[in-house]
């Protein structure tokens with residue numbers, strides 16, 4: 001495997017291999033000396049056309065724990081301002097000699113373009129492209145859920161696990177990547193949200209859908225609910241009428257948490273809008289995996305870097 | 316002036332004859348021979364093609380195309396007339412600009428360059444441009460279009476339709492409801508949902524066409540719909556024609572051949588407005604072209620510089636080249652498919668577009684006394700498309716695709732603009 005642009009690039013076996021490596025990396029992260037020499041001499045560039053301190057720091061820590069040199073490169077995209085073009089930026093990085101480029105971009109397909117353009121020789125890792133994909137987020141979500149469900153998770157998938165993804169499916173790269181990856185790992189995936197934010201093409205790939213979170217909870221015997229962050233600009237664009245109405249129908253509050261029962265995990269990719277898509281009662285409950293998701297981000301990104309840069313796909 | 320005979324040419328009706336040309340006019344169709352004798356055995360001779368939708372980019376965007384480079388591409392494609400769209404800089408919204416474009420076309424002298432005038436000042440969609448002044452100018456504009464933008468204000472569209480009746484003009488509508496297509500990147504459907512690119516829904520085109528055919532009926536005016544792209548649009552046009560509404564419709568070569576699946580490459584060469592649609596749409600458009608619901612093939616030749624296409628999809632410009640491949644795609648769809656014949660080919664490539672534009676001496680049957688505007692093609696060759704040809708741009712959507720047919724000669728007013736597939740000048 002050369003690049004990680006889309007979770008579709010991964011076979012089930014390759015995905016499980018990355019999750020298993022993530023498990024080993026998380027053991028490293030629990031040690032006093034959290035550093036491996038694996039990628040010494042390699043250069044990883046974090047190319048961020050869009051601000052995301054959380055994701056950038058997660059990749060940066062991951063690369064440094066593998067002893068890689070890290071360069072952070074914040075760029076302005078050509079569609080927003082007449083800034084530097086993707087091509088020019090890529091060629092600059094090529095001159096630096098990047099072994100891997102971690103790219104975050106506001107345009108869907110930017111990572112695909114970088115990987116297929118011939119502009120860079122190194123590996124390309126998609127750290128979120130527009131409303132398309134966010135593969136490492138999906139991998140860390142799958143890793144977190146797998147560890148929560150299986151005491152000994154190694155080698156296992158998510159067969160038969162029922163997951164609802166709730167919220168703005170249409171504009172969510174997290175939802176797209178999770179839909180494909182969770183299904184690949186054997187999970188049943190249900191999409192829940194207002195009809196304005198549930199594209200029929202994605203519904204047809206899911207195992208079911210509902211326009212009501214209450215109905216979904218009653219119908220689908222969920223093992224996990226994955227709440228998506230709601231962008232307030234969707235409200236002004238007429239996708240739903242008000243924050244209050246959204247919270248009332250699709251928000252995960254204490255009542256719905258009780259309906260879900262004690263065996264259903266609560267997930268959120270962050271950052272959360274508390275009181276909108278998720279209440280404190282749910283976010284901070286004992287079933288919440290939100291903090292684990294954040295902590296696991298580094299381990300999973302270490303595993304991805306390891307698989308792409310050290311040729312360790314038979315790990 | 317030159318005198319020559321195309322010997323043993325096949326005509327649109329399948330008959331074989333010699334075509335004699337003297338002083339720019341067809342002298343005879345028959346057995347005779349005069350002047351230089353040019354073997355046309357196995358070649359099909361048709362009225363020179365007429366493109367109703369060409370972006371020549373001059374004045375203002377000469378790095379993409381000029382009237383001269385676009386004329387060259389047109390001649391190589393078998394065209395003897397092209398209609399220059401108004402979205403130049405300055406916009407072709409005054410008599411002065413349309414006359415300038417016509418003069419540039421006359422200077423190039425390879426095809427008739429017929430300017431299209433803007434409907435509204437600066438394509439702004441707010442005030443009517445001086446349509447009468449453009450109609451009465453030396454450029455004799457008959458087609459008005461804000462192409463690239465839709466005349467979305469229903470009142471303004473109604474006024475424009477009514478106004479051009481005084482000089483038998485026609486409004487060519489780029490049907491795109493702007494509110495339904497804000498930030499749209501590609502056809503809204505399965506592929507856009509997977510790729511995370513904002514959708515351009517079919518209804519954004521269909522709702523404008525439905526409104527405008529009713530306005531055309533109410534005003535009794537002529538309406539032309541640019542680049543139909545959806546099966547639903549075909550249904551509306553079919554309904555309107557059955558009602559006797561004076562509407563004509565065009566389809567581009569790329570909408571007859573390519574689909575939204577190509578967007579999976581994220582290669583912006585496939586980014587176009589209206590967007591590439593689905594297989595079902597392509598099928599409906601092809602049927603409509605055969606059965607007469609769609610009147611013409613028009614290229615929407617839209618050159619763009621490399622930097623507008625060598626970037627991420629959402630930052631790229633809309634549009635693709637078309638002049639040098641249009642006849643091949645029309646042949647593929649009408650002839651090689653077995654769906655139709657050369658007479659229909661000639662109608663959609665020459666006769667009908669010239670009639671919509673009221674162009675004299677273009678789109679006329681190859682008959683004695685008519686001006687010698689002739690395209691001669693070899694339908695039995697194939698070629699793999701590569702590069703932008705004579706265009707100054709290279710946004711070639713058919714790159715790597717094998718297409719049938721080659722334009723061998725293009726004769727414009729009795730003179731070869733292209734001979735043996737090479738530009739005469």
Ligand SMILES: [Zn+2]
Nearest residue numbers: 462463489541
């Ligand atoms: Zn247009």
